[in-house]
Amino acid sequence: KAPCALVFDYIIVGGGTGGNALATRLSQGLPGSKILVIEAGPAAPDELGINVPGRKGSTLTGKYDWNFSTVAQAQLGGRVLRVARGKVLGGSSALNLLVWDRAAKAEYDAWEQVGNPGWNFASMMAAMTKAENYTGGPVGSGTHGPVHAVVNPIVPVHEQEFVPTVSEVFGIPENKDSIRGVPIGVMLQPKSIDPANWNRSYSANSYLPEAGANLQILTDTQVARVNFAKRGSLLRATGVTLANGSIIYARREVVLSAGSIQTPTLLELSGIGQASVLGAANITQLVDLPGVGESYQDHLRVQVSFQLKDNYSSIDVLKYNTTAVTVELNKWLAGEVSLYDDVAGGILFANWAQLLGTEGAGALAALAHDTAAGLGWGDVGTRKKLEQLADPTIPQVEIIFSDGYTGVKGYPAVGAPLRGKSFFTLIAGLMHPLSRGSVHINATDPRGSNLVIDPRFLDNEYDIQALVGIIKFCRRIAHAEPLRSVWVAEYEPGADAVQTDVEWRSYVLNSVLSIYHPMGTAAMLPRADGGVVDARLRVHGTANLRVVDASVIPVQISAHIQTAVYGIAERAAEIMIAAAASTG
Numbered sequence: 001k002a003p004c005a006l007v008f009d010y011i012i013v014g015g016g017t018g019g020n021a022l023a024t025r026l027s028q029g030l031p032g033s034k035i036l037v038i039e040a041g042p043a044a045p046d047e048l049g050i051n052v053p054g055r056k057g058s059t060l061t062g063k064y065d066w067n068f069s070t071v072a073q074a075q076l077g078g079r080v081l082r083v084a085r086g087k088v089l090g091g092s093s094a095l096n097l098l099v100w101d102r103a104a105k106a107e108y109d110a111w112e113q114v115g116n117p118g119w120n121f122a123s124m125m126a127a128m129t130k131a132e133n134y135t136g137g138p139v140g141s142g143t144h145g146p147v148h149a150v151v152n153p154i155v156p157v158h159e160q161e162f163v164p165t166v167s168e169v170f171g172i173p174e175n176k177d178s179i180r181g182v183p184i185g186v187m188l189q190p191k192s193i194d195p196a197n198w199n200r201s202y203s204a205n206s207y208l209p210e211a212g213a214n215l216q217i218l219t220d221t222q223v224a225r226v227n228f229a230k231r232g233s234l235l236r237a238t239g240v241t242l243a244n245g246s247i248i249y250a251r252r253e254v255v256l257s258a259g260s261i262q263t264p265t266l267l268e269l270s271g272i273g274q275a276s277v278l279g280a281a282n283i284t285q286l287v288d289l290p291g292v293g294e295s296y297q298d299h300l301r302v303q304v305s306f307q308l309k310d311n312y313s314s315i316d317v318l319k320y321n322t323t324a325v326t327v328e329l330n331k332w333l334a335g336e337v338s339l340y341d342d343v344a345g346g347i348l349f350a351n352w353a354q355l356l357g358t359e360g361a362g363a364l365a366a367l368a369h370d371t372a373a374g375l376g377w378g379d380v381g382t383r384k385k386l387e388q389l390a391d392p393t394i395p396q397v398e399i400i401f402s403d404g405y406t407g408v409k410g411y412p413a414v415g416a417p418l419r420g421k422s423f424f425t426l427i428a429g430l431m432h433p434l435s436r437g438s439v440h441i442n443a444t445d446p447r448g449s450n451l452v453i454d455p456r457f458l459d460n461e462y463d464i465q466a467l468v469g470i471i472k473f474c475r476r477i478a479h480a481e482p483l484r485s486v487w488v489a490e491y492e493p494g495a496d497a498v499q500t501d502v503e504w505r506s507y508v509l510n511s512v513l514s515i516y517h518p519m520g521t522a523a524m525l526p527r528a529d530g531g532v533v534d535a536r537l538r539v540h541g542t543a544n545l546r547v548v549d550a551s552v553i554p555v556q557i558s559a560h561i562q563t564a565v566y567g568i569a570e571r572a573a574e575i576m577i578a579a580a581a582s583t584g
């Protein structure tokens, strides 16, 4: 018999975005249950790289990042792309770039339409609102949830021209209500920041303090696999084995919240997945689930950067001026307005007709249909994406106005003539690429962290042409007044360097990056459709193993996905608490 310190009612693997939200709600809703979160990374409550909004990005490649990378992408000339993931209590919510927004109503409704009763806009909006405490948000946004959101009222002078340029010149109206399932339009977006102390608000400092004493958290502890016993035709999860070999038992349920990269690979290490992947790694297959690790989808980005006129200044000063770094950080620490507050995010969400006109949108949609047909892509997720191209309420495009230089060639180096200059960047985001990749354990080292991540970005002509269309539109925005008056020259890729469609195509292939929103790798779909979990988030073939993180998203949504992950966790808690009540 195991010592009772090693027995819990619920074990949640991964103290990240979804895991901490779920654990907190279970602890509140099931006060008589013992709940354990096991997180591979440390707790880092005082880490300024996490807490200071303007230092977002500084933790990438550091000790709080798993530092995964893709396999060489043949279609991108062999490039290897970074796959950032939080390895810290709070997971990727501790590392992300803070954008707090939502997709269109029809995109959540699509989850129900592909075979998941109860998963629709009404239920997801209710769940996402429960997570949210939006200061100054529109009527209907959450005001009592743990995670704070706010629009920074400070907008740099040059950024103030973005919304009027898009709305007046391109006729895409300003939308101050985007958070309620109607995202199309141009706006200043909220960020997950607590306005009381201007600190990043993330799952570890928002949800966890609300949990009861029945929640325990083990940090710096990696789970190696889930253990099972056979119960009739189903597997019953009995607990987990840690990387150090210890076993912890679960009386009721085990939940995987290890994120879109590690949830599927943990399933594989536990014997659930494709026969060929498990066979190659010498792992006995317990459940044949071909969908595990498949349908990897992400949002893609390319960008153009412009050098500001000398009378404008951006946050670039924090890249080269050490005095400014100290002064501004001290202001943040003293609770004064600082460049490290992270300015409001100017964002445009648009459909293809708004960007390309009716004819251009029709031609691109035809290319999407032909591409999918030609490649034989007929899965439910792709079919939904193709259908959604005709829905003008669903954004296919996101364009972000980013203060400062955020491109690929780098801020001008020491000694370069443009060092010390200020820039802004327009980031072109593709919300529904057709490419679908995979993530699997590595047969040569199944338990190592060298996972086989193959996102297959831009492996088809629709995705390439779609990104070309968006990036060309970014340049058009920059050339329209009043925005045109704030800059002197295009820095990246450079007006002379890229002019023709052929040149844009090769720029896109050479500079595409991930927006770090991988999803769908343990999709909530019927088993016959390649699903990994059912509509109650239970792994097919198991009685009590669930997945609660971004990997369950069955049809790719637009927008940044942290609000959806919190919503999934809130819904999961409702489902699990109801299940506990019905079984006693």
Ligand SMILES: Cc1cc2nc3c(=O)[nH]c(=O)nc-3n(C[C@H](O)[C@H](O)[C@H](O)COP(=O)(O)OP(=O)(O)OC[C@H]3O[C@@H](n4cnc5c(N)ncnc54)[C@H](O)[C@@H]3O)c2cc1C
Residues within 6 Å of the ligand: 013, 014, 015, 016, 017, 018, 019, 038, 039, 040, 041, 060, 084, 085, 086, 087, 088, 089, 090, 091, 092, 093, 095, 096, 097, 098, 099, 100, 101, 221, 222, 223, 224, 257, 258, 259, 260, 262, 266, 515, 516, 517, 518, 548, 549, 550, 551, 560, 561, 562, 563, 565
């Ligand atoms: C750099 C970056 C920028 C982003 N920007 C934005 C943004 O601006 N807005 C937005 O909405 N979204 C953004 N996202 C996406 C969003 O943050 C993620 O989609 C979301 O946080 C994922 O939540 P999750 O619960 O699925 O996984 P995570 O939050 O990543 O949680 C998984 C947790 O499991 C732990 N874990 C993994 N394996 C094990 C194991 N074997 N044992 C124990 N623990 C384990 C990990 O350490 C991690 O803490 C960004 C993401 C990144 C990485």
